[in-house]
Amino acid sequence: MLLEKLRLEVYQANMALPELGLVSFTWGNVSGYDAQSQLFVIKPSGLSYEQLTPANLVVLDLSGNVVEGELKPSTDAPTHAYLYQHFSGIGGITHTHSSWAVAYAAAGLDVPVVSTTHADTFFGDVPCVPTLTAKELTENYEQNTGKAIVRTFAERGINHLTTSAALMAQHGPFTWGKDAGESVYHAKVLEVTAEITHRAMQLTHADIHLPQHLLDKHYQRKHGKTAYYGQA
Numbered sequence: 001m002l003l004e005k006l007r008l009e010v011y012q013a014n015m016a017l018p019e020l021g022l023v024s025f026t027w028g029n030v031s032g033y034d035a036q037s038q039l040f041v042i043k044p045s046g047l048s049y050e051q052l053t054p055a056n057l058v059v060l061d062l063s064g065n066v067v068e069g070e071l072k073p074s075t076d077a078p079t080h081a082y083l084y085q086h087f088s089g090i091g092g093i094t095h096t097h098s099s100w101a102v103a104y105a106a107a108g109l110d111v112p113v114v115s116t117t118h119a120d121t122f123f124g125d126v127p128c129v130p131t132l133t134a135k136e137l138t139e140n141y142e143q144n145t146g147k148a149i150v151r152t153f154a155e156r157g158i159n160h161l162t163t164s165a166a167l168m169a170q171h172g173p174f175t176w177g178k179d180a181g182e183s184v185y186h187a188k189v190l191e192v193t194a195e196i197t198h199r200a201m202q203l204t205h206a207d208i209h210l211p212q213h214l215l216d217k218h219y220q221r222k223h224g225k226t227a228y229y230g231q232a
């Protein structure tokens, strides 16, 4: 069987979604990418988490061809493939329909950085990517979702390695990371921060934003050359 170690990582990352309260039913998927073979492993479409095993995950190439697997891959596989091709250095992607993140997506709003909880992980607002046009939806919908995410990051000058999350307007969150497990971690942080942001806005009824120096301090103390958080 191909990519056994990656299969196990991707299986565990998918199983973390219901454990972390990030999915209902089958509304989510995680993939992991092997840069050497340029293949990725992803959850089969519509399969319950109870039925999921490392062996029934699907292996695809970046053109979307199934290289190994009996089941149909996630319908979102072309989005994952596009992101692997255009966001350098990422090794895992998560898509969910978690409620607080979807609420911001449904409203067509960025998740602004209003607390250090957000700044510890995302170096700025998490962008909401505009809804696709009717034409973009008709052909290659899922690949065009990936294109729209990449385009928004380029247009807005957002670094995908420091803000590893996006909302597709009227749809939901996509997050990524160095591997499948980190992409799930980012999905949970996004969900928690979306809830915190909404509640803070309700309390103040004001446009709140973290000052740049606090954003810098909290992001940098966990990431980059000057990081000192934790035991490393």
Ligand SMILES: O=C(CO)[C@@H](O)[C@@H](O)COP(=O)(O)O
Residues within 6 Å of the ligand: 026, 027, 028, 029, 043, 044, 045, 046, 047, 073, 074, 075, 076, 095
């Ligand atoms: O957004 C949707 C469905 O509208 C999908 O992302 C979600 O249900 C997961 O689909 P898959 O089971 O991975 O094909």
